[in-house]
Amino acid sequence: MSAGISLLKRTAVEANTIFQRLDGRVKFLYFIWATVLVYIFYDPYLTLAFLIVTLAMAAYAKVFKPIAMTLLIIIVPWIILGVLILALPFGFPWNKTVIGYINVLGYRLPVYLEGLGWGITWPLRISVAISSALFFYLTTNQAKLVATLFKMKVPFKAIYMIIATFQFIPLLFDEANTIIQAQISRGLKTDVGVLQRIKNYLAVVIPLTISALNKVQTRAITLESRGFSAPVKKTFLYEARLTAADWAFLGIMAAVTVFLAWVYVTIGYSPVAHLQWIWA
Amino acid sequence: MAETKEIEMKEISPTGKAIIAVVLIPTIAALNYVGGVIVEALKAPIWGDTWGTMLGTLIGGFWVGAAGGFLYNIIMAFTMWGLPNWVWGFANVAVALITWFLMKMNLTDLKSLKTWAAVIGLFGFVYPAFTTAISIGVFGGGPLWKPIPAAVYAAVLKSTGNFYLANYLQNVSTEIIDKPISYAIAVIIASRIPKRFILAK
Known part of the structure; x- marks a missing residue:
């Protein structure tokens, strides 16, 4: 059975942690927020920090394994291929800065910072998007998902x-x-x-x-x-409502947003890795 | 008496195309997904996750195929592929549009050379231009993680140094086989489906 079907056969994990109790809208907002932020910045370290935080929350909510498996299948091969082709002298047009040399089959090949940054940052961005999406999906049961939507x-x-x-x-x-x-x-x-x-x-x-x-x-x-098309108000098994924990989580996201906005304005889009912006 | 009975039948029958479309769209999305999994199981040489969109268009019309394909991408983006991948939903809409065009031009006879020329031209060369724009704009345009497209990408980049051409030809190398075969599969299935399921005119 492929990892994909085993994942989609899985319903939400019913553990009694703070993340399962959070409102679906808050987790959905986290998914959008994290994804947008890692696209605004162009920094593998910052993106990795988002990934680690999301995986830590997933581990606490007992959904780490399916997320890690998905990342292993999709992201790891992508990074390996991307780095090999883009960071080595295979013609990536923005390669300028040599950061070292490696020996491949007796050939001494330069490793370029621009290709390396590109080959790592883009798959990491997708991995943040995947892990935060799965975190939302695997910690929100279908009744809550319907109410959330x-x-x-x-x-x-x-x-x-x-x-x-x-x-x-x-x-x-x-x-x-x-x-x-x-x-x-x-x-x-x-x-x-x-x-x-x-x-x-x-x-x-x-x-x-x-x-x-x-x-x-x-x-x-x-x-x-069953009256699906009946022109009446629909009722739900579960009523979505924001609690104190939801507001606290939203408050942390707001504080991080303010901090990152300050970082962006004062230091720039690549505050740790200091990569040059490359836009195809 | 017979007249009364007929009226009662009309009241409980789900004849409305809207309600059938509501059920057909998730079925198309699920068929796209399961089609991709069966490809893995049988090791068929295609991606196999767009023939559902093409079939939906052939039997339900453009909107059913496009919505089913888009929904498939949304589900995958929100679960396995990650949020930015929702934009591939537009690629599925493009697939539905090309299929609808081929259907309207009566290019569904798989024995006709004209059909194959149009299918290969549209799916093999025009459609990859669209997917290349998405893959560069949203995903940075790196190599795909499948070995053959990645080899094409590396070879073109090495020989021409043209980043855009490398991405385009990489996409051509995956689509030129997959999409025409998927179209043929969709046409064959559509031709074997009982007429009562065909909503498209």
């Missing part, structure tokens, strides 16, 4: 679509697994050439799609019979 004025039909997608993915995945096993038992060979693999793909996705579409009709009837 409703409070954020997301239209009711859009909320249904988002929640339904989360529910459909594991259902469709289980069905795809059953179809793959059924096709293998009927003689489908998986150790074959490229063209045959595409044909194998069709042998799985055609029955999967038709089965999924059959369920569309049934779900539509169910929704209608």
Whole structure:
């Protein structure tokens, strides 16, 4: 099973920590706030600090493992490839400052600061975005997620679509697994050439799609019979409300924002690493 | 009596296309996702996470395909890929738009050379220009972490020193195979779907 499906099969972790109790809107705001800030600055150290804080909160909320696994799969290979291609003399056009030399297969190659900074900072920015998003997703259960989205004025039909997608993915995945096993038992060979693999793909996705579409009709009837389109005010299992802990968390974010605004104005966009701004 | 019965049937039937679209859109998003996972399981040589968008467009029209594709990207951005990746939702909208255009131009006959020329031209060369703009503007335009595109990127950068061209050709190298195959898969599935599910005119 891929890391992706195991992640999306996972629902929120029901631990009784301050982060699970925080309002979904606050965690969502943290996700947006952290992502925007690491894009405003161009500094791998500052970005790393955001990542460490987010991972520490995730560890406390008992959701560290799935987040760390995702970062290992997506970010680490990206940094390795990015640094190898951009920091070495492979033509990255902004490379100017040599910070050292490495020996590769007997060749002495210069390592450039500009490519190194670029190859590390961009994947780290994405890793902050991923970890803060997963932190929100894995510490907010679906009932709270619905209430949060409703409070954020997301239209009711859009909320249904988002929640339904989360529910459909594991259902469709289980069905795809059953179809793959059924096709293998009927003689489908998986150790074959490229063209045959595409044909194998069709042998799985055609029955999967038709089965999924059959369920569309049934779900539509169910929704209608439960008054989904009825022009009445909807009620929720959980009512989203801000508590003292939420306000405290928001206060810390506000204080950090003020501090970082001061840093940006007085020191600049790369306060620790002192990288030159490169814009493609 | 028969007339009364017919009226009652109309009251409980979910005939409204709007409600079917509401259920179809998350199904399309989930199919995009599960399609990508099946690719991994069967080791097929494509990404496999856009044929759902194309299929949604072929059976539900442009808006159903675009919304399903966009929703897939939003879900992935908010869970696995990270917030900035939500902008790839626009790439899925572009995929739906190209599919809709091909459908309107009757370019769905996979035996026709004209269809393949249009599909390869639009998905293989025009669409990567759009994805290149996103990958440079939002992600810094580095190499992809898959070995073949990364090799193309490094080779073009080394030989020309042109950062933009390296990014564009890297994207061409991934899309020129994936998208036409995904389109063919979507057309084949759409042709086998019972007519009652086809909402698109």
